[in-house]
Amino acid sequence: MMRKLWLTFAQTATVCVAILFVVSTLRPDLLPWSTRGSVVTLREQHDSIEAAPGKRLTSFSEAAKKAMPAVVNIYTTKEVKAQRQPFMDDPVFRYFFGEQPESQAQRSTNLGSGVIVSEKGYIVTNSHVVEAADEIEVALADTRRTKARIVGTDPDTDLAVLKIDLPKLPAITLGQSDAIRVGDVVLAIGNPFGVGQTVTLGIVSALGRSHLGINTFENFIQTDAAINPGNSGGALVDANGNLIGVNTAIYSRTPGGASLGIGFAIPVSTAKQVLEQIVETGAVTRGWMGVGVQDMTRELAESFKLPDIRGALITEVFRGTPADKAGLRVGDILIAVEGKPVTDSAGMLNLVAELAPGAAATLKVVRDQKEMDLRAVIGRRPKQQARRGE
Numbered sequence: 001m002m003r004k005l006w007l008t009f010a011q012t013a014t015v016c017v018a019i020l021f022v023v024s025t026l027r028p029d030l031l032p033w034s035t036r037g038s039v040v041t042l043r044e045q046h047d048s049i050e051a052a053p054g055k056r057l058t059s060f061s062e063a064a065k066k067a068m069p070a071v072v073n074i075y076t077t078k079e080v081k082a083q084r085q086p087f088m089d090d091p092v093f094r095y096f097f098g099e100q101p102e103s104q105a106q107r108s109t110n111l112g113s114g115v116i117v118s119e120k121g122y123i124v125t126n127s128h129v130v131e132a133a134d135e136i137e138v139a140l141a142d143t144r145r146t147k148a149r150i151v152g153t154d155p156d157t158d159l160a161v162l163k164i165d166l167p168k169l170p171a172i173t174l175g176q177s178d179a180i181r182v183g184d185v186v187l188a189i190g191n192p193f194g195v196g197q198t199v200t201l202g203i204v205s206a207l208g209r210s211h212l213g214i215n216t217f218e219n220f221i222q223t224d225a226a227i228n229p230g231n232s233g234g235a236l237v238d239a240n241g242n243l244i245g246v247n248t249a250i251y252s253r254t255p256g257g258a259s260l261g262i263g264f265a266i267p268v269s270t271a272k273q274v275l276e277q278i279v280e281t282g283a284v285t286r287g288w289m290g291v292g293v294q295d296m297t298r299e300l301a302e303s304f305k306l307p308d309i310r311g312a313l314i315t316e317v318f319r320g321t322p323a324d325k326a327g328l329r330v331g332d333i334l335i336a337v338e339g340k341p342v343t344d345s346a347g348m349l350n351l352v353a354e355l356a357p358g359a360a361a362t363l364k365v366v367r368d369q370k371e372m373d374l375r376a377v378i379g380r381r382p383k384q385q386a387r388r389g390e
Contacts, residue, residue: 067237124160152279161278161279188247192228219267234247296309306369312342
């Protein structure tokens with residue numbers, strides 16, 4: 001009896017072992033203690049982590065595809081009259097060689113980029129791209145070419161608005177420049193060196209760059225996306241393909257202006273304000289007081305016996321200007337305009353420029369270590385005839 005039971009047990013165990021062997025070989029995932037299933041799960045989790053935002057490098061082709069059709073190449077030409085050599089007016093030279101014909105005008109060409117911001121054909125670019133141009137031609141990404149006319153320019157911000165007349169124009173989507181953060185991925189789109197439309201990748205390196213001597217009003221987005229000659233006026237877009245800036249300048253130590261990883265773009269908020277005013281009135285109107293200012297420093301604050309460094313020092317007051325009529329004096333420290341604090345000379349310039357000409361504004365100044373309020377009627381800022389810097 002015991003032998004029969006033992007044989008039955010042995011046969012049953014053998015069958016179970018055989019079944020276990022087959023299952024472990026063909027379907028190990030059915031076994032609760034199998035480790036192979038957990039390995040697959042870990043790989044899936046790793047994949048899902050990579051797919052999460054910011055966890056892996058992805059293609060920006062969709063952003064480029066969205067923005068590129070709205071970025072155009074701009075070609076300008078203008079007549080340049082060759083200078084007459086002084087020796088041609090020498091009597092001895094004319095005696096032997098006779099009267100020389102007047103030098104003929106030559107045509108110079110320039111290239112840049114622009115961004116279509118409206119289906120009605122409005123294009124934003126840099127003022128220096130179209131400065132003194134006799135003819136302007138725009139080439140679209142879809143190979144169409146057409147003449148463009150200047151609607152208006154604003155040398156103070158180095159922006160210009162052009163107009164073209166073509167059907168079915170691709171307009172770029174404007175982003176929110178206030179939402180930009182240092183470290184955000186950006187794409188620069190333009191026509192560097194005339195090689196054709198090009199996209200470069202970088203990040204936002206800094207915000208609010210000023211005191212560069214490029215424009216009168218400076219609030220640049222700094223980026224390391226490669227920007228080269230020909231990119232001026234092109235688009236700086238975010239990772240979604242929305243316009244956040246207009247490329248305008250680079251930092252370079254070489255005569256050709258090769259990119260060194262420091263480029264500057266005008267925020268889209270500034271470009272929008274300039275665009276709206278130019279389209280509506282043909283020009284940009286800004287407030288003006290007629291003063292010379294400089295930044296406050298620790299040494300200046302100590303010399304004026306002030307406890308902290310703030311405001312902008314008035315270094316000059318032009319006669320007959322709104323500042324002169326308001327009673328501002330050289331040596332006053334302007335610390336607020338209409339209740340908004342003045343951080344430095346650039347900030348003061350921007351605060352005054354935002355005011356409407358003819359409006360009354362309260363100026364808070366420090367004079368003889370005491371704060372006082374002055375009332376000024378803001379004037380209209382004179383037009384700037386030439387662009388500062390390059």
